[in-house]
Amino acid sequence: MKLRDMLPLIDGQLLSKKVSLDTDVDYGAAADLMSDVLAFAKTNAVLLTGLTNSQVIRTAEMAGAAAVIFVRGKQPASDTLKLAEEKGIPLIVCKYTMFEACGKLYGAGLRGSDPLPTSGGNW
Numbered sequence: 001m002k003l004r005d006m007l008p009l010i011d012g013q014l015l016s017k018k019v020s021l022d023t024d025v026d027y028g029a030a031a032d033l034m035s036d037v038l039a040f041a042k043t044n045a046v047l048l049t050g051l052t053n054s055q056v057i058r059t060a061e062m063a064g065a066a067a068v069i070f071v072r073g074k075q076p077a078s079d080t081l082k083l084a085e086e087k088g089i090p091l092i093v094c095k096y097t098m099f100e101a102c103g104k105l106y107g108a109g110l111r112g113s114d115p116l117p118t119s120g121g122n123w
Contacts, residue, residue, distance in 0.1 A: 001024070001025050001105075001108065001109060001110050002021065002022055002023065002024055002025070003020075003021045003022070003023050003025060003046075003066070003067055003090060003092075004021035004022060005108070006025070006046065006069075006092070006105060006108075006110075007021070007092065009104045009105060009108050010069065010092075010094040010096055010101050010104050010105065011094055011095055011096070012069065012092040012093065012094045013092065013093045013094070014090065014091075014092055015075075015076070015081060015091040015092065015093060016081070016084060016085060016089075016090045016091045016092075017085065018085070019088065019089075019090040020090075021090075023066050023067070023090070024044070024066075025044060025045065025046045025066045025067065025110065026042070026043075026044045026045065026066075027041070027042045027044065027045035027046075027110070027111060027112060027113035028045055028046050028048065028102065028105050028106070028110045028111070028112055028113065029041035029042075029045045029046070029047050029048070029063075029065075029112065029113045030047070030048040030049065030098050030101075030102050031047070031048075031049060032049055032050050032051050032098075034051070034055060034056065034059040037059050037060075037063050037065075038059060038062060038063055040113060041063045041065065041113045042064075042113040043063070043064035044064060044065075044066050045063070045064075045065055045066065045113045046065065046066055046067045046068070046069055046105075046110075047059075047060050047063070047065045047067070047068045047069065048068075048069045048071055048098055048101055048102060048105075049068065049069070049070065049071065049098070050070070050071050050072055050074055050098060052070055052074050052075065052076040052077060052080055053076075053077070053080060054077075054079055054080045054083050056068060056076075056080070057080060057083045057084045057087060057089060058083075060084075060087075060089050061087050061089060065089065066090075067089065067090040067091070067092060068084065068089060068090070068091050068092070069092045069093070069094055069101065070091065070092070070093045070094070071094060071096060071097060071098045071101050072095070072096070072097055072098070073093060073094070073095045074093065075093060076091060
């Protein structure tokens with residue numbers, strides 16, 4: 001799925017300049033705990049989070065994220081936006097909760113990056 005296709009699904013507002021909306025995204029990951037992102041997110045995933053600090057951008061870069069979506073209408077600080085632009089990571093804001101935004105993207109075909117249990121899991 002392309003970033004361009006995600007925007008209308010989540011009523012997303014692109015905050016970044018000079019980024020391509022034609023980027024293909026293979027997975028989605030949602031977390032407010034950045035250590036979970038580093039542990040479970042796959043490269044080329046879109047990261048949905050309610051955190052808006054610069055650590056999110058540093059984590060997204062390390063994880064190879066294709067973009068960051070801030071949920072619940074949260075707006076990043078100017079230093080976060082500046083760092084994302086330096087790193088070339090698109091930032092998007094949507095009004096939905098993390099649960100709702102994930103559901104909309106999943107319903108449109110985007111799959112999660114979390115590993116599924118092979119057997120005997122607590123799922």
